[in-house]
Ligand SMILES: [Cu+2]
């Protein structure tokens with residue numbers, strides 16, 4: 024079966040199904056909505072990335088380098104808020120989840136396609152509102168918007184505006200979440216039992232539950248702000264009898280689960296990549312699936328670990344520290360099971376798998392340094408220092424963003440039917456990986472030695488490490504520009520990928536690439552799970568696609 | 577006993593009595609992480625090279641799961657993290673419970689400066705030493721002078737937004753929350769100079785909100801404090817508090833000799849365990865006294881009615897409200913009634 028033969032006699036794929044901008048703007052096709060999300064979140068990533076580069080450039084030397092303290096404070100706020108709320112939270116679920124979840128389940132679309140489109144527009148509105156607030160309100164509070172600074176006159180009630188923006192964005196997450204939950208429960212093709220679902224679906228499913236449960240807390244916070252303003256009842260404002268620490272509780276009660284909203288989907292991607300590129304079933308599939316659920320549950324119980332020195336009761340701190348350590352277990356289980364999957368596999372060094380291996384390297388560091396912050400006495404020294412900054416970049420960027428880009432590279436041929444320049448991709452991963460470590464490892468050293476975070480200016484003895492970090496950030500940036508370049512260039516090429524370029528047995532690769540509008544020409548019959556490389560029915564798929572590929576190229 | 581530790585590759589000098597324990601836990605975690613990291617990444621690299629794909633059509637076979645292994649790699653980490661929890665918790669307890677004989681220094685934080693007030697009313701002075709330049713573009717560097725080898729407890733309050741007090745060499749840090757007193761304590765081992773950073777973002781000049789802790793020989797510290805106290809004169813908060821106690825008519829309802837009258841006696845109040853109507857018993861500390869004065873209805877002492885005037889707090893008319901400074905003096909006075 025050659026590529027040319029497929030082209031003549033097949034159903035049009037989803038990208039051909041309608042032409043013109045309008046066919047996109049009113050589309051109900053989950054893949055097209057996913058693609059729109061993909062471009063939007065990548066736009067936010069670019070914005071947040073540019074802000075990061077400016078922040079790092081300012082820190083090149085002590086004192087003022089390129090901007091003053093006010094501009095710097097706004098810049099890191101923009102960086103944090105754009106990256107967290109506009110990029111990482113929606114990235115994997117809304118972009119890749121939308122494109123793939125129904126295909127992985129053998130469904131024609133998500134359960135509520137209209138709701139899905141609505142979620143995209145709500146996301147746009149929320150994003151524009153947040154950006155407008157930052158740009159015109161001069162928000163300089165950091166992405167955590169702690170009161171009372173964020174409710175003081177100078178920053179024009181940032182907390183209220185940003186909580187509102189986060190709330191609108193949260194609604195878009197809730198819509199996506201509800202859609203995915205119902206789709207997983209109701210639209211699985213015959214034969215896809217719960218334990219034959221891809222782990223990516225398990226991860227997205229756990230995330231969806233978190234989104235639906237955690238986001239309303241933002242609405243409650245917003246409501247409390249309104250009550251405080253309108254009726255003068257002290258809630259967060261100490262001058263009228265409120266408690267600023269209460270805001271931190273509300274903030275982290277949402278934002279800690281949000282950390283798992285950000286990382287779980289990334290872990291799901293790593294399971295897919297590791298299986299496909301090792302050609303092995305996931306080692307301990309059930310444990311990995313349940314570890315996602317466990318992380319989702321624990322994530323609701325540990326928000327206070329952000330507040331060990333905030334003045335919350337010492338007993339509360341002790342309890343939160345204790346519970347926090349239980350988060351380490353499911354994360355460890357996943358890591359060990361991925362290693363088990365690679366054991367005795369047939370391991371490919373294709374660029375998506377390089378991303379997966381980079382993830383394991385970086386996420387190990389991110390996870391292990393989390394232990395330093397979960398332990399009470401060491402946290403007192405390290406919290407609010409660059410150590411924390413480095414830790415969460417290892418988790419969020421080294422974890423989620425590397426996984427996301429691994430996923431983008433892996434499903435690029437599926438989504439657009441084209442392959443990118445693999446040589447350039449390998450160079451890009453290397454640049455990003457090396458640059459990332461230079462940027463953030465130096466920050467562990469800075470933080471432990473006593474460099475506080477959110478500092479425009481710093482004592483001269485920290486300058487050298489700051490310079491190293493800044494150079495690293497330029498290397499990372501170059502790596503991502505390269506990625507942008509070869510991915511965009513690939514879109515101009517002919518559709519040349521073939522249906523199953525990675526010879527995977529997972530269901531999403533058993534339809535054409537790009538898929539037809541309804542994903543499958545006939546409802547697929549599922550005889551094996553997504554990772555059953557040694558199943559007698561699965562092996563021929565690998566062999567067939569591998570040999571067809573050789574002919575085509 | 578405790579001695580100052582030299583800076584290592586990671587940690588700065590350890591100059592307080594809690595630093596040693598923090599550093600031990602830090603380095604334990606560090607080496608544990610190194611071992612685990614090398615194990616994980618080593619296994620990954622080894623598998624990737626050892627099982628590198630040889631042909632496009634190869635289909636490998638291997639184990640799908642292994643219950644013994646999976647239980648092991650859940651249970652061993654569980655034991656490890658419990659040990660770490662207990663270790664961290666014990667160190668933390670030492671950091672949060674100040675010794676009873678600690679010298680109290682009042683700290684006021686506001687955008688973007690520190691100020692320190694001593695028990696005898698002396699307010700910190702700027703650094704007079706010529707060779708000490710302010711860093712980070714700070715206009716001036718207030719100095720917190722403390723005696724070496726004696727516990728010092730800081731009772732900190734904020735005039736505006738959140739701030740945080742951090743001396744990296746002491747390994748102690750605490751946020752300063754408006755509307756309440758925040759406490760931190762340390763015992764600096766040897767004379768020396770250390771930097772104080774504000775580590776909770778507080779607006780434009782957050783990074784310039786710095787101070788110096790100057791640890792002095794105890795004799796020198798005592799001499800300095802006495803000399804300064806003489807210069808300031810009349811600034812003694814206990815005396816100021818005693819005066820306020822009279823002028824604000826506290827004595828009308830509270831005795832200082834141990835006999836209850838309309839309200840409970842102030843004698844020996846500090847540190848007492850107080851029974852509260854509708855609530856858990858509380859141990860009287862600075863925050864409790866502050867609340868009792870500014871919001872008398874928040875916690876009622878068992879056996880007394882809600883009669884203490886609310887006018888000292890911000891519910892009262894402006895001329896009757898007490899300033900933070902006055903509250904601090906009253907607390908100093910009440911604490912002196914042993
Ligand atoms: Cu958290």
Ligand SMILES: [Cu+2]
Nearest residue numbers: 774776778782
């Ligand atoms: Cu500050």
